[in-house]
Amino acid sequence: MAMGLSPAQIKKAADLKQSLLAAAAQIAAQQGIQALTLDAVAKQAGASKGALLHHFSSKADLLDALMTDLLDHFKADLERYAAADLNPRGRRVRAAIYASAYFEQDKNRLGVAIAAAMQFDPTLLNRWRELAAQWLDEDLAEADPVKASILRLVTNGLWASETFGLYPMDVQQRAAVVERLLAMTRF
Structure with missing residues (x-):
């Protein structure tokens, strides 16, 4: 004890x-x-x-814990999607597409709040950058580097669109976009 x-x-x-x-x-x-x-x-x-x-x-300590919790949820989604994918070539990119397109809406809103905090907190921003670099390195190790980079950027845009309601899609349209992105990962 x-x-x-x-x-x-x-x-x-x-x-x-x-x-x-x-x-x-x-x-x-x-x-x-x-x-x-x-x-x-x-x-x-x-x-x-x-x-x-x-x-x-402190508030900074609380924000750090919130970011850790958010990233843990996202990483769990990435791992779940990657584990279900039998094709190792491009697996991580496909997992990122799924995780970004179907992340819980309340977690997306929290991600936006944390992104706002990152503008003023270099520690949070550096943690995010380090993790993003790690994820991109993992993507590049199993896929065409240029295509993987493009798909990662598009996936981030998909997440932002879903989060902010920039280009609203119904369920069928989102599924079609995800499927087209997934087809691009078959390197």
Whole structure:
């Protein structure tokens, strides 16, 4: 046991941390990053500010945890799609297409809020850049480099379009676009 805490106390602390993250994600996704304050998160979660500060020492710490959670969800989607793909050539690119086209809408909104925060927080931006570079390296290792780069850029555009409602597509049109992109990955 950590620091003499019972398993029930450890679970309660972990549950509170998840509640605080969920509250922060909801505020950021629905109201924008400017509304994400420690007081607002504590209030939304029904916790004291002291309890929040026990888990997250600052807004930057909270944003880092939100970004980690978001990226963990996206990486899990990437891995799930890649694992289901039997063709290793272009597998990672196809997984990125699926994950971007069908990522949960509330996670997309949170991604937008975090992207806004990255403009002012070089630490968040550098984490994102490092991960994007890693993903692109993985794509390039199993596919034609130019085509993989083009498809990654298009996939990012698809994500942005879905997130911001720039070019609304019905379910059939989105499926057709995804299928055409997938056909391009058959290198």
